[in-house]
Amino acid sequence: MKPVDEKELGEAIAGADGPLRIVGGGTRGVVCAGDVLSTAGMTGIMLYDPGALTLVARAGTPLVEIEAVLAAEGQRLPFETMDHRGLLGSGGVSTIGGVVAANISGPRRVQAGACRDSLIGVRFVDGRGEVLKSGGRVMKNVTGYDLVKLLAGSYGTLGVLSEVSFKVLPDVETAACIVLRGLGDGQAVAAMVRALGSPYEVSGAAHEGGRTLLRIEGFADSVAYRADRLRELLGEFGEVEVLDDPVQVAAMWRDVRDVAPFQGREGDVWRISVKPSDAPNMVAGLVAEAVVYDWGGGLVWALMEEGTDLRARMGEVRGHATLVRGNGFARFHPEPSGLARISAGIRAQFDPRGILNVGVMG
Incomplete structure (x- = not known):
């Protein structure tokens, strides 16, 4: 099934006589039993107001399309969305609904927060086939269940997203990367924690293969100033190298984001x-x-x-x-018994028939 709008989506769920496997672009390898219900037919940017830093899109809209529209206005989504295809050997095209459903958040999470922190509104269809909405096209507080936060990371077990709304940010002018080499894991974590606790607005902190990487972004003069200050701050950890080629820096952080090693x-x-x-x-x-x-x-x-x-x-x-x-183990960490009961109760409220992505969350 591949509905093209919210009405067809509701009818498909209400008329289902067994489990449904909800898929977006099929890039993240989440599988379960059931008839496939794809959101890929529900596409399109419904509203984009660069001045208000707000974007609304249907759930099946390809992420690359959204990123291109934002880039044309010098803006971006605040979080960095990982591309799982290289790691999983998967195909497909990532959709914005899939990003929200899995709460995909990359290295910038240390500064900008997770996907759910930029999400300001959702529309979705629950397990009864009913349309629900929360939040809006501008930032606002939500009473009762915070459905915006609840849906992000629920992997389609509470409802099928039909539309999502985001706050966006201006893109960065340039970037640099502080590199420390040869640190043990404990030293590396200590260096990263010190940098993140500084006032120098580090937007990425990673360690792999003997390299400790710290990213700074923004206006060129500010980046140069903060790079110098971080060089001084981290001097006790050894020689500090500053890479200031934006293309090289972007490639390094794509590798971190996508777990290239x-x-x-x-x-x-x-x-x-x-x-x-x-x-x-x-x-x-x-x-x-x-x-x-x-x-x-x-x-x-x-x-x-x-x-x-x-x-x-x-x-x-x-x-x-x-x-x-991999196989042989539950995908998600088992929840403590009390939390598991709460989670099961919430799922039963939104999907009383238990047909949406059965077993994905435990």
């Missing part, structure tokens, strides 16, 4: 959210094939031997491990 390599891929100070010791216990730190150490990507139960190796560390590529 794991692409084309065998093994399972896990994504772990953890307290940065806990990350180095946790990583030591994983015995991973390779690791990439992002978000200043708050996000760890781990490449593991196929079939390894990474969660069992996390020990007492409080974190959330998601299986992004």
